Amino acid sequence: MxxxxxxxxxxxxxxxxxxxxxxxxxxxxxxxxxxxxxxxxxxxxxxxxxxxxxxxxxxxxxxxxxxxxxxxxxxxxxxxxxxxxxxxxxxxxxxxxxxxxxxxxxxxxxxxxxxGTGSKPKKLEIEGEEEAYSKKRLFYENYNARKHVKEKNVIIIGGGDIAYDYALNIKDSASNISIIQRSSISKSIPILQTRAQKEESIKILTGVNLNKIKFDGKTLVINAKKKDRTL
Ligand SMILES: Cc1cc2nc3c(=O)[nH]c(=O)nc-3n(C[C@H](O)[C@H](O)[C@H](O)COP(=O)(O)OP(=O)(O)OC[C@H]3O[C@@H](n4cnc5c(N)ncnc54)[C@H](O)[C@@H]3O)c2cc1C
The missing domain is CATH 3.50.50.60 (FAD/NAD(P)-binding domain)
Known part of the structure; x- marks a missing residue:
């Protein structure tokens, strides 16, 4: 005891x-x-x-x-x-x-x-998520992801302050960053949106629904749909 x-x-x-x-x-x-x-x-x-x-x-x-x-x-x-x-x-x-x-x-x-236990990042609850997480290809906190994203293409899922803050945080390290959000308008505060829009390496995709994540041992493939069109 x-x-x-x-x-x-x-x-x-x-x-x-x-x-x-x-x-x-x-x-x-x-x-x-x-x-x-x-x-x-x-x-x-x-x-x-x-x-x-x-x-x-x-x-x-x-x-x-x-x-x-x-x-x-x-x-x-x-x-x-x-x-x-x-x-x-x-x-x-x-x-x-x-x-x-x-x-x-x-x-x-x-x-x-x-x-004062704070909040926890919400999981996507889609196929392939657990495997991608266990292989250190998917992260729920920027702090853990930063050392892995150097010169990589990064997808950030979410359209709020945190998604935009994460994108701005890694903009000088990652090659390309895509912020993917379900809704057609961003929920982030305008100042973060304006800063992200000014960055050539940051793309913003709206109205996108995620289906599954596939990891072939090397690359992470995100299967998503934008208005009945598979991406
Ligand atoms: C990317 C990002 C940018 C942000 N920018 C800003 C900003 O510019 N300005 C601002 O005001 N706020 C900002 N925030 C929000 C800010 O971080 C939170 O409001 C703040 O951290 C909340 O503090 P907290 O102590 O309530 O909870 P948390 O910071 O979530 O801390 C909770 C703690 O409890 C621990 N814990 C949880 N469960 C257990 C358990 N069972 N046993 C033991 N320990 C446990 C956790 O490990 C953690 O250490 C930002 C957040 C993020 C993610």
Whole structure:
């Protein structure tokens, strides 16, 4: 049986939300423990963060994560790098209820719990997706994809801010980038669309439905339809 840890406030998630909360709890002198599978969260994928005060020229996700980690160290935020499997709320004796948080390595008991587990990229749920992912040809986060896309043709699926941000992030590294989106209009904020449209290496295809992905061991073939026309 793994060692049991006890804290007043447990926080699940290591993105900006829980880190901010944990720093403030620590500053207030409240015992707390942050549990996360990785420190930093989704913001590491960002090409350029421009809505954060204090950075008039914007800051990349990579640079922001370095500063965030510095801040975690400066305030001696206590954290463990573990994945939470499940949480129970139990009477541990004399009517004292506690959260029992079971991770992949141990159990943490706390009086209060803050959950900031963020969002997960949506899967396509189409044939061939799992194989392409296991062969490192398909990625759900730009951060993991970046080192693989140098001088490659890249397809980005989605028409929101994240798709456009990913395209701008890899524009100097990939050969050609196609943003493929189902709807006929992009949902991304205009500033990202304008920047992407100015790039010769970025093409935008609208009204496209994906059918399946085929991986022949070398090339990834995306089977898609645009208004009854197979692409
Ligand atoms: C490409 C991109 C660009 C962006 N650009 C901007 C921008 O310019 N400006 C802006 O304001 N926002 C931007 N965002 C959004 C921003 O990243 C999110 O709003 C922010 O990260 C949310 O923080 P969070 O702490 O709520 O969640 P997240 O950042 O998602 O963090 C959640 C954390 O919880 C952990 N976790 C989840 N489940 C478990 C579990 N069971 N056990 C342990 N740990 C777990 C995850 O590993 C992760 O570390 C961007 C996002 C992306 C992807």
């Amino acid at each position: 793994a060692e049991k840890l006890e804290t007043v406030v447990a926080l699940i998630g290591g993105g900006p939300a829980c880190i901010t909360a944990s720093i403030q709890l620590t500053r207030a002198g409240l015992d707390n423990l942050l549990i996360t599978d990785e420190l930093g969260g989704k913001i590491k994928n960002a090409n350029l963060i421009e809505n954060l005060l204090g950075f008039p020229k914007g800051i990349s996700g990579d640079d922001f994560i370095q500063l965030l980690k510095q801040q975690v160290r400066k305030h001696s935020v206590e954290y463990i790098t573990q994945t939470v499997k499940y949480v129970e709320y139990k009477n541990v004796g004399t009517n004292a209820f506690r959260f029992i948080i079971t991770t992949d390595k141990e159990q943490v008991q706390s009086k209060y719990l803050i959950v």
